[in-house]
Amino acid sequence: MTEHDDRQARFDRGMALLNEVSGGIGPAVVESLADVSPELGHQLVAWGFGEIYSRPQLVPRDRQLVTIGMLTALGGCEPQLRVHVNTSLNVGLTPAEIIEAMLQAAGYCGFPRALNATNVAKEVFAERGLLPVDGAQ
């Protein structure tokens, strides 16, 4: 991150990164917010990805492990979890690792949160032809 990145530069950097890790959903996210909260769309991209996610202190794979933990714990974030299960696969987590992170969540957040997260993962895996999960036993 340079000291002289302006608003548009941050957005562009964030969009490039968001597209890379998510498989191209960036424009759709921004578009869906364009008529109701364009600043939320801007900040999600420019700040969330352009300033935070782009930092080299954690690689994307590691960020996704943290994020799966957070979204599972929060509850009620199924749409965001769906995006992040896809992203997790894109950046190198295996289905078995994602599932294992959610199994561990049973001990820290309880079974209901773990089950809800696992059901989201199952839907994503089904869409991507990844069922049954290899090595989850």
Add this chain to the structure above:
Amino acid sequence: MTEHDDRQARFDRGMALLNEVSGGIGPAVVESLADVSPELGHQLVAWGFGEIYSRPQLVPRDRQLVTIGMLTALGGCEPQLRVHVNTSLNVGLTPAEIIEAMLQAAGYCGFPRALNATNVAKEVFAERGLLPVDGAQ
């Protein structure tokens, strides 16, 4: 509030206020609970509106800002948030103010909660012909 308001008086006062600020949804709320938990319907109206919301220490517009903050933070309260986005518009908050409250929520509750709340607001605004939001840029 008089010292001698009885159960029915509190309910009547609450129902009048609920109808005024919500645009008339009071009877439907009470009706939907009538066969399962009539006391919950009674208390929502008689206590929530007849005793608390009716106090003059905060005007309805201010109460709605607090409520949008609480419902966004709690998560999983989309049905209630829908009612309160409508109520917020009814008591004088503009769409841009509602959206800005939810943008601020990104910093206090995180983007997933802010996004879920904004999506509820978008649906309400669409129903009321308020899209695109004026002044949200």
Add this chain to the structure above:
Amino acid sequence: MTEHDDRQARFDRGMALLNEVSGGIGPAVVESLADVSPELGHQLVAWGFGEIYSRPQLVPRDRQLVTIGMLTALGGCEPQLRVHVNTSLNVGLTPAEIIEAMLQAAGYCGFPRALNATNVAKEVFAERGLLPVDGAQ
């Protein structure tokens, strides 16, 4: 619980108990997780029911009161609450007691959580022909 119960014994004990209190949903739960997270299904049954729920320190009816309180407070656990409203009826809680627990939740978790839980209960009661709730007034 014996000191020498192995993995399969715990699962069998849990499945027998889960089926008894839930009215036979055990196999469906395990089956739905079989291709995505078989270990989560195993542990839900073998640990949640075989090791914890089966302890005699609380009878099933009392466990369900605690569970209704927890699931209502957590929010976003409507699928699990649906199972546990059914289970609560199966182990001896009356509809009026279930509804009263959710009314009390209004004071500890707020009305939105109480309303969401009550709506789940209403759906279950409707399916089982238990509306209107007797004695909830």
Add this chain to the structure above:
Amino acid sequence: MTEHDDRQARFDRGMALLNEVSGGIGPAVVESLADVSPELGHQLVAWGFGEIYSRPQLVPRDRQLVTIGMLTALGGCEPQLRVHVNTSLNVGLTPAEIIEAMLQAAGYCGFPRALNATNVAKEVFAERGLLPVDGAQ
């Protein structure tokens, strides 16, 4: 509850019940709020106890099971949990039953919430000379 209970009658009924189940903490609660939020103190007593807790649909022992579940799940409610562990003992729950409810919470809210609640219970039990807990093994 009569149809003609006024504000003071509800408060008096709530205070009598709160004192009965909590072992006399009612006046201290109201007093601690007197100079900052007297209405919150009034409503906690008059509504929480005078209108909700006093309903006969659940006996106090059962209400406490629900409340322990809710406060454990919410997290960050250690002061209130302390009151309610004491109240639970006063209305007939045994230490082993309270501890078992918190053990069950491990499966629904995760171990951190269960541990925090159990630590509160341990403090209360120590003050009342109830350690070691009989029958918790």
Add this chain to the structure above:
Amino acid sequence: MTEHDDRQARFDRGMALLNEVSGGIGPAVVESLADVSPELGHQLVAWGFGEIYSRPQLVPRDRQLVTIGMLTALGGCEPQLRVHVNTSLNVGLTPAEIIEAMLQAAGYCGFPRALNATNVAKEVFAERGLLPVDGAQ
């Protein structure tokens, strides 16, 4: 916000605003994070205040109502709530309005969250010689 504000300009703008509304705590916040997470300190100031709070769509008084609602609902945010009760007073909310927002929280988040928040407010009010709260009855 200009299109060409760079990293330092955002920080400076945020720090000026944070100091103005909070009564000068900005440097202490940044300093306390300097040796552990300087980027968190930077972003709290540069993004939270420089980019979001500084937007004109909501005046500071209104932002504080939303924030009190969010922090009360989240729970476990007593340190942040302490800052924001002070800030709320600085930007024009009266003690009675702050207290009323927390009373309303009883209905949306339950009494435990409302009590914890009110206790924080009481401490701040005591430090600033604002007890007893005028007009809270």
Add this chain to the structure above:
Amino acid sequence: MTEHDDRQARFDRGMALLNEVSGGIGPAVVESLADVSPELGHQLVAWGFGEIYSRPQLVPRDRQLVTIGMLTALGGCEPQLRVHVNTSLNVGLTPAEIIEAMLQAAGYCGFPRALNATNVAKEVFAERGLLPVDGAQ
């Protein structure tokens, strides 16, 4: 995990692993629960570590990233977070990676949760002579 591991074998396996990753706190955890909830202590060790954490699908370093995410998101779990910051260091996460995970939490759970977690990390780092954090800028 063998199919014939009994209760004591699971506990022993969990205790060995807990001690290894946490730097020997296992016996203290079990001891602190011995007189109030020995079963909670047993299950934390035998199930949480002996059955879940010991699975090879995620290495300890990865489990800790998930756990830091969950504990930060839950809030009110400072004692557990303290243990897990220590454990994270023990299994190979650097202070800068831990801090970065908590910075990312600002975007998913909001700044208050991120700040509370970072303050816990700062205390642990100070005890271990790891301040200032290298590479956190």
